[in-house]
Amino acid sequence: MAREGKIREWLEQHRERGIQLLEQFVRARSTQGNEKDVQQLVIEELERMNLEVDVWEPGGKELLGNPYFASSRKEFSGSPNVVGVLKGAGNGRSIILNGHVDVVPEGDLDKWEDDPYSARIVDGKMFGRGTTDMKGGNVSLLLAIQAIQALDIRLKGDIIFQSVVEEESGGAGTLATILRGYQADAALIPEPTNMKIFPKQQGSMWFRLHVKGQSAHGGTRYEGVSAIEKSMKVVESILELEKVRNERVTDPLYEKIPIPFPINLGKISGGDWPSSVCDLVVMEGRMGVSPEETMDAAKAELESWLVGLKEVDPWFEKHPVTVEWFGARWLPGSIDVEHELMKTLVVNYKRVLDEEPIIEASPWGTDGGLLTGVGGTPSIVFGPGVTEMAHFSNEYIELDKIFITAEIIALCLLDWCGVDGE
């Protein structure tokens, strides 16, 4: 039997084991700060696989002081990173297989039909927070490595399997792997792409705007200046900037995307009394960042654009809108569509599924931005999860796709890393 057939057969024979592993991962409820249990499961699995296992809690001056560090916390005890290395024989290309174990909060429990951590299977789908984003993808990675191990061959290049924390909060886990020295010739991240291939990922960062007015009694509101009315001009101006930024996009990967790099104003609040003129409105939003620009350039463009508001309304001359960059941040990521790993992935996708893969740009960032931009490891995002269900209630994954993805990845690993003695 050819290697391809053996891999598929092994995966079929170990389907129950893979599902069990995912079930255990999901039930470990690994929201931010609670990743220890799931990482313990990962450690045990990597030890069973005889990988060299490296476990550490991120932290220290180098991490916290790094310009790319973004997190809502500064203390990561109880939130270890885990890396398992399968050493190659040498003279092959290395690869990082990166997946995060942190999951976003379950949100409004009333919107869940079941316990968010039930890992219940209905009609070939497993339900639960983290199934799709992205523990299903992590299981694909582990199965792919195990299937190769079952072939009784040795790869030339190293496989560096990374089970990281903090992706959902800005990537401090992956940043810590880079600072620890992990690097490779390429990386693959099985975030939920519906098995589309994402060579480019939108970066993003959060901002907070302060729009000022002047207070007065509502009965004589003409004696004040409404920050709510001024905010309308700011919202309009932001929409205009979004338009200008997106008109520049020519890459065909964005052809089908209505707004490749949106600027989303997600929160607004202002005023403290119905019958007073509102003198301050605070808005918070997310700015999409193109892989063709730096975060700093995007920041500078928004900031200088808002300075231009004084041309729209002289009020802003003496009362400029202030911009604060805060909270989460994801670097954009990009790999050449002609990169060898892209080619290998497309070839093996076709081999397994007998159809052309969809190649698109992702509307959100992943740790691929850090791996590429900071770690110097070009990254592709490709995974089995359901994009639309990430961060939503009743999150689920189609179990079949976990195994198909594992098969494609296993074949890629053979091609990319090379087989010793061949």
Place this chain on the structure above:
Amino acid sequence: MAREGKIREWLEQHRERGIQLLEQFVRARSTQGNEKDVQQLVIEELERMNLEVDVWEPGGKELLGNPYFASSRKEFSGSPNVVGVLKGAGNGRSIILNGHVDVVPEGDLDKWEDDPYSARIVDGKMFGRGTTDMKGGNVSLLLAIQAIQALDIRLKGDIIFQSVVEEESGGAGTLATILRGYQADAALIPEPTNMKIFPKQQGSMWFRLHVKGQSAHGGTRYEGVSAIEKSMKVVESILELEKVRNERVTDPLYEKIPIPFPINLGKISGGDWPSSVCDLVVMEGRMGVSPEETMDAAKAELESWLVGLKEVDPWFEKHPVTVEWFGARWLPGSIDVEHELMKTLVVNYKRVLDEEPIIEASPWGTDGGLLTGVGGTPSIVFGPGVTEMAHFSNEYIELDKIFITAEIIALCLLDWCGVDGE
């Protein structure tokens, strides 16, 4: 000496006593729920004056179930109303002299240069919460009655002095006096008008709007509908309605007022995550109501105007903006400018100050709306306080104006109620 001279002389001789009384009133810190101490001082003063004193805590089904009842609370124990009646000899016109003792919260303490309840006097001004709004006016009323008592004459008509609670929260105190049966041929309320005469007072009521959107991830914001963007259309529409409503105003009393009946949007809030599309914005505001219209007509106009938003944007067809009327409410008030009490007030203002008074419409409501609209007692608002300082930090009153106002009111009482035997 003519009565006029005697009144002025008495007021000059009792200046210190008047200032002391105001000082005591201010230091009693009578925010909502804490009016008992100041009312005790009022009771003692009225008893010294030998008025018939009526003290009761508002409450009961009749009050709470009344369609004009508006308050943030339903329980008024510890917040008594006080009424003192000076019975006339008969065959004269009666008058209600109404003042509230509740004061608004002191707000941001950092904005006060002194303790908000210091009652400190600097350059002829007494500072403190409630000096202007409206304990200074209440002292003018008491001094006016006392000055007349000092003349040793008897009036024909009754003087009904009302020291009420709850004006700042919607008038439940004055409503309770009406339900207790107090009524008169006219009323005078010394709210802070800068000694302008206000025959008309703007009514107002609070509303809350819900503007709906549809949630989505900020990176694919085109899959959602931003309630913040939809709110911009609502704000514009409200400004348009305000314009339409104010274009109707022809009364010369409003000639100098840029927007006689403003609609103020004072609060806005929406969204809970910078990188999610905001699916709900809540706005709260205050709608000014003309004395020429009913509260219900004003409500109906806003409600039907917002239904019209679907012509502006089809989104609102299936997702109409909802309107909720809540919280405080002040009826508009109006008295004929040719009313006899108006004439008397103008004549005596000129007699004391040797100049024409300014007659205007007020940009806010007072308990005069209830006295007129519910109690059938036409009301004028005229008082010594500084309009601009009401509800503000470092609130103050010019002490001289308290005594000038008292003199004008005393002369009015003589003319209005008539002197027995003349």
